[in-house]
Amino acid sequence: MQEALLSVKDLKVSFRTGSQWSPVVHGISFDIKAGETVAIVGESGSGKSVTALSLMRLLPPLNSKIEGNAVFNGASLTQINDGAMRQIRGNEIAMIFQEPMTSLNPSLTIGFQLAEVLMTHRSMSREKAEAEAVHLMERVRIPSAATRVKDYPHRLSGGMRQRVMIAMALACKPKLLIADEPTTALDVTIQAQILDLIKELQKEEGMAVLFITHDMGVVAEIADRTIVMLHGNIVETGDTADIFAAPEHPYTRALLSAVPKLGSMKGESAPLKFPEIDRSTGLPVEPAEEDHSSAKQETSTAEPRTVLEVRNLRKYFDLPKSLFRQPAGRVHAVENVSFAIKAGETLSLVGESGCGKSTTGRSIIRLNEPTSGEILLNGENILGISQSQFRDKRRQMQLIFQDPFASLNPRMKIGEAVAEPMIVHGLASASQARERAKELLNQVGLNPAMYDRYPHEFSGGQRQRICIARTLALDPQIIIADEAVSALDVSIKAQVVNLMLELQDKLDLAFLFISHDMAVVERISHRVAVMYLGEIVEIGARESIFSNPQHPYTKRLLSAVPVPDPATRGSKPKLKVNELKSPVRAMDYQPPVRQMLEAGPDHYVQQWGDEWH
The missing domain is CATH 3.40.50.300 (P-loop containing nucleotide triphosphate hydrolases)
Structure with a gap:
């Protein structure tokens, strides 16, 4: 031996x-x-x-x-x-x-x-x-x-x-x-x-x-x-x-x-919650009964309204100026991106680091000012208004970041962090905001008695819940979740995703879910858009994208997901070692005209060239 x-x-x-x-x-x-x-x-x-x-x-x-x-x-x-x-x-x-x-x-x-x-x-x-x-x-x-x-x-x-x-x-x-x-x-x-x-x-x-x-x-x-x-x-x-x-x-x-498995959503029309684990005991948590009370908003048979529509969005970054005071080049971070999200719907934006998905999210909320295009919030182009006018519109669009600890002021009590947006926007007095903040903490599964604690006293999953409570303080219609669960453990990830699904169901929220975790995306999405080098190369209903991927890049992404089954080890072809191509272009570069082909009902794929063969 x-x-x-x-x-x-x-x-x-x-x-x-x-x-x-x-x-x-x-x-x-x-x-x-x-x-x-x-x-x-x-x-x-x-x-x-x-x-x-x-x-x-x-x-x-x-x-x-x-x-x-x-x-x-x-x-x-x-x-x-x-x-x-x-x-x-x-x-x-x-x-x-x-x-x-x-x-x-x-x-x-x-x-x-x-x-x-x-x-x-x-x-x-x-x-x-x-x-x-x-x-x-x-x-x-x-x-x-x-x-x-x-x-x-x-x-x-x-x-x-x-x-x-x-x-x-x-x-x-x-x-x-x-x-x-x-x-x-x-x-x-x-x-x-x-x-x-x-x-x-x-x-x-x-x-x-x-x-x-x-x-x-x-x-x-x-x-x-x-x-x-x-x-x-x-x-x-x-x-x-x-x-x-x-x-x-x-x-x-x-x-x-609790491990999400690709293909487990086959035949499911709507997102599904994850099985949860009790971290104190390590045992499975019995799923709670669905809330069918009158407190839940009534569902309508009418066609859901379009909350957000993005048309031909572009975001370029000029590189530092050269010796002759001209920019050395330009990063085409987002190139001609278009999509729409309806109330109560989750559109997931997926792709590798550097593909432009986070820049897209930040451009929609104007943390990065877009180079060109249109962003329609409830039918109004919010790129055509001033920053001061946009301040009120931003209430309706909120962003959850990947790292909740970096998103919270370590010197501010968590209850104050949740109450602050309401006070800044003049929606409530200090006492009203405090009471509403306690309600929101309770809504995301935290004890309102935790109001006076500081961020370092909470786990990563609890801090992410605090950030979600803060985004809800302004009654948004759409939430952009930028890699909001990618660094979390299995049990915490399940809790946060389930919370997002519950809130969406109760409040009719629209989500733009930005992620590289394809198994989570399959579980949480209604529709999926795949980004490569600043462009959407495939977009459609979740089931179409996962069961019938058309673009070679989408197939590459799906084939790379590790399968939680040792019996399949060694059965997948090895991926070629290559980095995402550089999005840096010359100042006079003109992007080629792309054609989106219909691959099926609500399923479109960008026509690709020889580089994918």
């Missing part, structure tokens, strides 16, 4: 809070063999990332306490001195973190940072290290590596920055790679490429991988064995195929049932 490369026995981790020690990992044990991939799954607060950081000895020594033992390749990671640990860290165990932009130095080139690792750990000369840096970038499939080494991190896409982090982690040919949520914030196509890359490099090097995630689709795609964590304990462990086929613990069953 093969000996374990890493053997963890009764690992306990505690953090100091005042004079007390609070345990967060409660005596867990597991092994990893050479060449094996083990996934640790669980939601935020389950202890999975703390486990990884404790193995790397990256927790603050004054405020943390690690007990138990972890033996790696014959050395005890919990008992060796700091000097010996530094030799293992980087050389024999490497780690990839979730957010590459915070892991890279923004003031140094990619090549310099890679070379620095090689010079420090492998004692290479500067010249050799720079040559090896190019080779490493080629290994992680970064196009034009010889020129990209001179780029700064902000010049690379999220997927390419994550590739650089993988190159850095592999620079010293480690025996164990710890990957902590390395694909959580990435587009499905980039995620698929990163997973393929890790598997290929693992095969070439015989490297073991400890993969930390809350995405069960990713687990099915990559893991040989799976460890399920809840509240700092291992509740289930075994072969990945066995756990997916016959999960034994209720929490594992709840996790798997």
Whole structure:
């Protein structure tokens, strides 16, 4: 029997809070063999990332306490001195973190940072290290590596920055790679490429991988064995195929049932709620009975009114001026985009990072002033009015951002944050706004008694509920949700999406749902628009787009979604490694005239050229 490369026995981790020690990992044990991939799954607060950081000895020594033992390749990671640990860290165990932009130095080139690792750990000369840096970038499939080494991190896409982090982690040919949520914030196509890359490099090097995630689709795609964590304990462990086929613990069953699966909406005409998990117990939540009371707005058989219509919207950004004071070029972020959304309807805007979907949302609400086009709110073109006139119209259109913590003032109580828009717009006195804010907190499932708490006292899902309550304060007719659930855990994502569906049903809200999560989009949408390079390449009813995609790009997006079933592993064709093409154009560039062809009832696709063949 093969000996374990890493053997963890009764690992306990505690953090100091005042004079007390609070345990967060409660005596867990597991092994990893050479060449094996083990996934640790669980939601935020389950202890999975703390486990990884404790193995790397990256927790603050004054405020943390690690007990138990972890033996790696014959050395005890919990008992060796700091000097010996530094030799293992980087050389024999490497780690990839979730957010590459915070892991890279923004003031140094990619090549310099890679070379620095090689010079420090492998004692290479500067010249050799720079040559090896190019080779490493080629290994992680970064196009034009010889020129990209001179780029700064902000010049690379999220997927390419994550590739650089993988190159850095592999620079010293480690025996164990710890990957902590390395694909959580990435587009499905980039995620698929990163997973393929890790598997290929693992095969070439015989490297073991400890993969930390809350995405069960990713687990099915990559893991040989799976460890399920809840509240700092291992509740289930075994072969990945066995756990997916016959999960034994209720929490594992709840996790798997809450994973959205592509194709699960076939035959459904309206969006469906997600199964929910109780985070305190890990057990499934019984769905509440639908509200058919008189408090619910009466439904009408009349044709729903069109709340928002976008016609030929364009948004260009001029690049910094050249030596001769002329712009060096222009970014065509949004190019001739048109669509309409009716009351009570959700239109999802999907595509990879950089395709222009967020810019479209921000342009509609005039946070980015559009270059040209028309935006009709209840039939009135709001681009033809001044900013002061638009201030009143903006009440009817609200925006939910991806990061709720960045959207809330950390010094303002959450109740005041919800009440403030009503006071600013003169809709209520301070006392009236306070009472209404409490009603809104209750409406989004929060206790009104939480009014005087601050944002840091809430979980990510609760903060997103606070942001939703704030958007409802002005009685909007349309809400633009920009990646509002993409970074949330499975259970929180289910709660927030279900809340949005409930509010839509009760208040007849229209949603523009901007996302790259195709499985969530299928669940929540009435209609879907697919964006590529600033243009809508396919638009139609949700069922048409998912069951009968026509454009090659739509097919590419759908094929990249990880399937939460280990039995399908290896059956999907590998995606080509290519970045989204640049939207930068010359100042005199004239966009080609595009033709939209009818592919079926309420289903249109852009005619495509040879570049997709």
